[in-house]
Amino acid sequence: MRSHLLTLLAFSVLVSTVFATLLRDEPKERLRFGLYAVGAFVLSTLLLGWLMNPFPS
Amino acid sequence: MSDSQVRARPADAARVLPACIFAWLLPGAGHLYLGRRGKGLIFLGAIGALFLLGVAMDSRLQLYLGFEDPLALLFSLAQMAMGAPYFAARALGFEAGKVTSVTYEYGNTFTAVAGLLNILVILDALDTARGYKG
Numbered sequence: 492m493r494s495h496l497l498t499l500l501a502f503s504v505l506v507s508t509v510f511a512t513l514l515r516d517e518p519k520e521r522l523r524f525g526l527y528a529v530g531a532f533v534l535s536t537l538l539l540g541w542l543m544n545p546f547p548s
Numbered sequence: 549m550s551d552s553q554v555r556a557r558p559a560d561a562a563r564v565l566p567a568c569i570f571a572w573l574l575p576g577a578g579h580l581y582l583g584r585r586g587k588g589l590i591f592l593g594a595i596g597a598l599f600l601l602g603v604a605m606d607s608r609l610q611l612y613l614g615f616e617d618p619l620a621l622l623f624s625l626a627q628m629a630m631g632a633p634y635f636a637a638r639a640l641g642f643e644a645g646k647v648t649s650v651t652y653e654y655g656n657t658f659t660a661v662a663g664l665l666n667i668l669v670i671l672d673a674l675d676t677a678r679g680y681k682g
Contacts, residue, residue: 493650501601502657502658502661505594505597506594506661509594509595509665509668512591512594513668513672
């Protein structure tokens with residue numbers, strides 16, 4: 492898997508699934524929390540990536 | 549019956565240790581042992597997928613138990629928390645990984661995080677066996 496974005500999405504979905512299952516009992520609550528967690532992972536990663544953009548590699 | 553319909557049960561002291569051992573040996577197996585089929589299958593699928601993707605992305609699975617490199621020790625411990633899949637992957641020849649692979653670091657991250665998440669799952673199995681959780 493050579494796409495950074497796909498790797499990010501896969502990691503976010505899988506980790507969020509585990510956290511949602513650990514922290515919520517009702518299926519609807521799990522789904523809502525899981526989607527929230529995926530969004531947080533993806534948005535924070537993109538934000539951090541752009542914040543690091545000005546710095547040299 | 550969903551997991552939420554299973555109320556917290558009385559603690560069963562005899563099942564606590566086996567539940568934790570099963571949970572370590574295979575992600576989700578502790579919950580399956582305790583009758584939490586939904587949770588067990590979700591953990592098995594998600595953590596298993598994380599680990600398999602990590603191995604597919606050329607992760608290193610070298611066992612390091614010394615104290616000269618603390619970070620390497622922590623990394624090895626994190627991966628070992630995966631249980632049997634970790635040792636099976638090593639036995640199948642995936643020990644060295646491929647440091648020149650463009651996905652090497654991602655692979656390492658995936659396998660280590662899979663192990664760390666399994667530690668949380670083991671603790672959840674412990675709480676469930678003790679009757680603290682439903």
